[in-house]
Amino acid sequence: MEDSKGLWKIKYESDLFPEFGREIAASPGGENIFSCIQCGTCSGFCPLSLYMDYTPRRIIAMTRAGFKEEVLSSSMIWMCASCYGCTVECPKEIKITDVMYALKQRAIKEGVYPRRFLVPILAHSFFKSVWKHGRNTESHLIVSMYMKSNPFKMLTQSLLGMKLWLKGRMGIMTDSIRDKKSLQSLLQAVKKIQNGKAH
Amino acid sequence: MRYIYYPGCSLKGTGRAYEESVLAVFRALELQFEELDDWNCCGATAYMAIDELQAFTLAARNLALAEKQFADEEEVNIIAPCSACYLVLMKAQHYIEEYTEIGDQIRSALKECHMEYEGRIRIRHPLDVFVNDIGLEKIKSLVRKPLDGLRVASYYGCQMVRPYKVFDHHYSPTTMDDLMRALGAKAVDWSLKTRCCGGSLTGTIEQVGMRLSFILLNEAQKRGANVIATSCPLCQFNLECYQGSMNRKFNGSVDLPAAYFTQLMGMAYGISNRELGLQRLFVPMTSQFSKKEGYQHVGV
Numbered sequence: 289m290e291d292s293k294g295l296w297k298i299k300y301e302s303d304l305f306p307e308f309g310r311e312i313a314a315s316p317g318g319e320n321i322f323s324c325i326q327c328g329t330c331s332g333f334c335p336l337s338l339y340m341d342y343t344p345r346r347i348i349a350m351t352r353a354g355f356k357e358e359v360l361s362s363s364m365i366w367m368c369a370s371c372y373g374c375t376v377e378c379p380k381e382i383k384i385t386d387v388m389y390a391l392k393q394r395a396i397k398e399g400v401y402p403r404r405f406l407v408p409i410l411a412h413s414f415f416k417s418v419w420k421h422g423r424n425t426e427s428h429l430i431v432s433m434y435m436k437s438n439p440f441k442m443l444t445q446s447l448l449g450m451k452l453w454l455k456g457r458m459g460i461m462t463d464s465i466r467d468k469k470s471l472q473s474l475l476q477a478v479k480k481i482q483n484g485k486a487h
Numbered sequence: 488m489r490y491i492y493y494p495g496c497s498l499k500g501t502g503r504a505y506e507e508s509v510l511a512v513f514r515a516l517e518l519q520f521e522e523l524d525d526w527n528c529c530g531a532t533a534y535m536a537i538d539e540l541q542a543f544t545l546a547a548r549n550l551a552l553a554e555k556q557f558a559d560e561e562e563v564n565i566i567a568p569c570s571a572c573y574l575v576l577m578k579a580q581h582y583i584e585e586y587t588e589i590g591d592q593i594r595s596a597l598k599e600c601h602m603e604y605e606g607r608i609r610i611r612h613p614l615d616v617f618v619n620d621i622g623l624e625k626i627k628s629l630v631r632k633p634l635d636g637l638r639v640a641s642y643y644g645c646q647m648v649r650p651y652k653v654f655d656h657h658y659s660p661t662t663m664d665d666l667m668r669a670l671g672a673k674a675v676d677w678s679l680k681t682r683c684c685g686g687s688l689t690g691t692i693e694q695v696g697m698r699l700s701f702i703l704l705n706e707a708q709k710r711g712a713n714v715i716a717t718s719c720p721l722c723q724f725n726l727e728c729y730q731g732s733m734n735r736k737f738n739g740s741v742d743l744p745a746a747y748f749t750q751l752m753g754m755a756y757g758i759s760n761r762e763l764g765l766q767r768l769f770v771p772m773t774s775q776f777s778k779k780e781g782y783q784h785v786g787v
Contacts, residue, residue, distance in 0.1 A: 316586050335683045336688075336695065367695065369685060369686035369688050369696075369699075370646070370686065371646070371649065371686070372645060372646065372649035372650040375650045376650050383650070385650070389536060390539075396536065396537060405691070405692070406691035411537050415533070415537045415538070418527070418534060418545065422527040423499075423528050424496050425496070430690065433690075455769070457502075457503055458500060458501065471545075471548065474548060474599075474602070478540060478544045478593065481595060482592060485592070
């Protein structure tokens with residue numbers, strides 16, 4: 289973490305969030321992060337690590353040390369494409385992909401993800417569509433993602449959309465389930481149970 | 488044995504050709520199946536980034552519906568052709584069992600809505616069903632127009648083989664290669680069979696996502712493949728639909744059809760191109776076949 293003068297920023301213990309690591313460790317799949325031996329197998333296997341600001345190994349080290357701000361605002365957690373290579377290879381059986389999910393959820397909850405990233409916007413559009421219709425219609429999802437982020441981008445993508453439509457691979461009608469009421473009450477029920485446990 | 492077929496959202500949209508060819512092959516193999524009634528989104532990876540418990544609940548509704556539909560079966564086999572659906576449904580099952588708190592919360596929410604998940608479900612990928620339930624012998628016996636000498640690079644993608652090891656190896660699976668050989672094709676030996684295709688990153692962080700697919704296509708092409716066989720709608724989309732932009736961006740020359748493995752099966756069985764959705768491919772299969780002598784029956 290270099291500052292504007294090119295100097296390495298020093299982080300003091302009092303600047304950290306010591307409980308952050310324990311909170312992530314308490315989420316499902318995160319239980320083993322404190323037994324990480326920092327071997328770097330995950331970063332070696334990750335096909336995306338060379339495009340990331342921090343590698344998976346560093347993210348785990350930073351998470352348990354309490355570097356909450358740096359971890360949650362990093363682009364790395366959004367770059368994980370969930371191929372589960374690290375999870376399978378980890379000698380300490382840490383479910384690294386699931387740790388990334390826990391970090392994504394936390395970043396969305398705290399609203400600290402990098403603004404220019406489309407991944408959280410896509411996730412939100414997806415979430416809304418499924419909540420409303422029970423299924424997602426790919427064409428609607430993509431249009432709503434670009435409308436919320438960068439409408440100009442849609443123009444460059446419209447050619448691809450057109451081609452898909454001509455090949456019969458892009459429906460315009462909304463796909464939805466019959467019994468939407470029961471699905472919504474199911475989701476509401478689980479939300480209520482979850483909130484009840486939290487308070 | 489009877490199966491429940493779970494299509495998932497992609498197979499009704501960009502992956503329509505996958506559904507068409509999967510069903511055509513099911514019929515050719517005389518597989519007994521029913522579509523899951525009123526199925527909903529599996530809870531895919533995007534949903535999981537927002538709320539994991541809700542994502543698992545979505546999956547659990549599908550599992551409960553399947554048990555209801557096949558109420559008299561001891562074990563309900565669900566076929567999920569999309570690798571993401573396949574994994575998410577299976578992951579939900581594992582988490583409901585492994586984490587009692589998640590299991591209790593989901594079970595009581597289902598109960599409130601007069602539903603129940605008992606745990607009689609087994610999630611299957613069609614590749615697994617074809618090779619392990621039906622068997623290569625029968626698959627071979629139905630071949631009418633063998634894919635003589637066609638060089639196929641089998642691409643498994645990630646979520647079908649990871650993190651759960653169900654029917655094949657995490658990094659060097661061979662099931663699809665065996666299947667292709669049974670159809671008369673040549674299986675291309677390559678090491679990127681399960682390397683990530685970029686997933687949804689091709690739409691969100693384009694530069695990076697496209698590069699991952701580009702690496703796969705380039706390697707398959709270098710190994711002399713005529714076609715890449717895929718088993719997931721997202722992999723197929725990534726590998727096929729961006730070839731033009733990739734070549735411009737990375738100064739490459741990839742030009743390789745990416746077909747569903749079920750389309751190749753259907754072709755070997757002599758099923759018509761239209762029934763297999765071959766006309767929906769962006770990079771047509773014809774160009775590859777015209778290079779091969781004595782293989783005239785494909786004309787898309």
